[in-house]
Amino acid sequence: MTYELWYWNGIPGRGEFVRLALEAGAIAYRDCAREKGGEPSLLMGDMQKDRKHPPFAPPYLVADDMVIAQTAAILLFLGERHGLAPEGTKARMWVHQLQLTIADLVVEAHDVHHPIASGMYYEEQRDEALRRAPDFRDNRLPKYLGYFETVLAQREGWLVEGNTWSYADLSLFQVVDGLRFAFPQRMSKLAQNHERVMALHERVAALPELQDYLGSDRRLSFGDGLFRHYPELDAT
Amino acid sequence: MTYELWYWNGIPGRGEFVRLALEAGAIAYRDCAREKGGEPSLLMGDMQKDRKHPPFAPPYLVADDMVIAQTAAILLFLGERHGLAPEGTKARMWVHQLQLTIADLVVEAHDVHHPIASGMYYEEQRDEALRRAPDFRDNRLPKYLGYFETVLAQREGWLVEGNTWSYADLSLFQVVDGLRFAFPQRMSKLAQNHERVMALHERVAALPELQDYLGSDRRLSFGDGLFRHYPELDAT
Structure with a gap:
């Protein structure tokens, strides 16, 4: 199928x-x-x-x-x-709740550049975006990254116990990738004390299973989607 | 347990x-x-x-x-x-995706009064809230309610096939309850062409299983939480 x-x-x-x-x-x-x-x-x-x-x-x-x-x-x-996550209720719910927390972070990252209405242009809500961005950079983003850093500190390099990735690891890679595109200055600074999250990003990027895909045109570049780079919304 | x-x-x-x-x-x-x-x-x-x-x-x-x-x-x-939802992968995923859509609506309803930072007071982001509210009332809210109305139109009064409630029905009840508290004017208007959603709200409120709870002090009133009533954010 x-x-x-x-x-x-x-x-x-x-x-x-x-x-x-x-x-x-x-x-x-x-x-x-x-x-x-x-x-x-x-x-x-x-x-x-x-x-x-x-x-x-x-x-x-x-x-x-x-x-x-x-x-x-x-x-x-x-x-x-x-089999993209461990079996059993406990592990299954754990990976799922991580995924839902990643989803929450994605919404907040998007709403930095669209705080008023998803159907309006950025330029129409730029003033509000400029007000929202510092709270995201200084409070929300470190809170989320710190959470994942804590989770990774208890384990062997992946969000789940054991020596292999789950779908939540792939998603965390994607979020970090998007955040580095959107907030390069802030992410560069936060990388210093979120080494495990950054290492997970590198580890997923190097997965043999993904090399063909990541080098193909099936993999789309960031642009005007969820993660957007507006220099005025970024800062260390 | x-x-x-x-x-x-x-x-x-x-x-x-x-x-x-x-x-x-x-x-x-x-x-x-x-x-x-x-x-x-x-x-x-x-x-x-x-x-x-x-x-x-x-x-x-x-x-x-x-x-x-x-x-x-x-x-x-x-x-x-x-057993708060039907068994089987298909039904289980259906109820879950409805719940996740309800969760998205909840975030948007909250962010009407907190468009800048969840850690700041409403009064500090009132101007932005006044800009966000019309988009929520006129675009997002009808889109969500219209979706649930369509889903209910295919069924017998509940979000899932059959003659009984699932946890998603309870959640939709709660969201409608919160929206009626926060946006009484707008919800009164929208009730006119979302009869099935409003009927579901009544049906859950009348469930024998919930009568004791809804009349008890375990059931908390709305106030300064997710759903808040600021008259300036409401309109027909």
Whole structure:
């Protein structure tokens, strides 16, 4: 069976958390919204289908007769079915709660540049973004990174016990990657006392399972998506 | 076994989604942070425990040898273990993705009054809140309510197939309750074309399983938590 992934073409966004899991797990999928030229109408048309379990928003995964939306739910499903996380309720819930905390960080990182309305341009909410950014840089970001640093300090290099990655490790890699793109000065400073988080980023980037993908054009660059680099929002 | 729920005393907040599931499921629990006078130091002390699976933030549930954080993860766990959602991967993922969409709505509702920093007072970000509120009222809120209305239109009164509630129905009740408190004018208007969502709210409020709880002092009132009523942020 080949999964169908649906997510906006052109940005890594939330779709990238799913893509990384599919690629690292060598799981067959079609990146449907990027096929045939990748016009937005492809995804918008699929979203309008009359479905019993309609997704609220992309990304969503079509699997057998299921349509699963919400990034963390998709990863929970893939993790269980393809061994991308340890088995057993305790470990399964642990990886899932880490993923949900990563999802919270992603929302906050996005809302730095869109504090007023996701449907408005950045330029229309730049003043508010300038007010929100310091709190994110100085309070929220260190709080999240410090949490993951503490978790990693108890283990052997991964967020879960043992010697191998879970889907949450791939997602933490992606968030750190995005944060380094969006807040290069601040992340450079925070790297100094969050060595384990940074080491995890390097470790995932070097995974043999991901080398082909990371060097391919399936891997999208950051730009005007979740993580954006506005120099005025960054500082050490 | 008696579960230990940990969440800030004094506000319903995210803890209430868990409480409703525990109460409706007649599941034994202690509301730990509200015991012995409910001083904040109780929860803060527990949060500082050296744990293998530390929670990033409340609410969290101590169950057997597990510590499960993240509201949606707690509900997924309780749903599976106590039959608060249908069995089977397909139904389980459906209820979970609904819960995660409810969680997204909760974040957006909160951020209307706190668009700049969760650690600052409302009065310090009132100007920005006044700018964010119309987008929430006019775009985001109808989008979410419209989604749940569509889902309910395909079914028999509950978010899941069949004749009984799941934990996601309890959560949607709680969100509607909070939104009616925070945005009475707007919700009164939106009630006119979201009849099924409003009917679900009434149906949950009338559940025999919840009557004792809803009339007790275990059920907290809204105030200065997630859902807040600032008249200047509301409008039809």
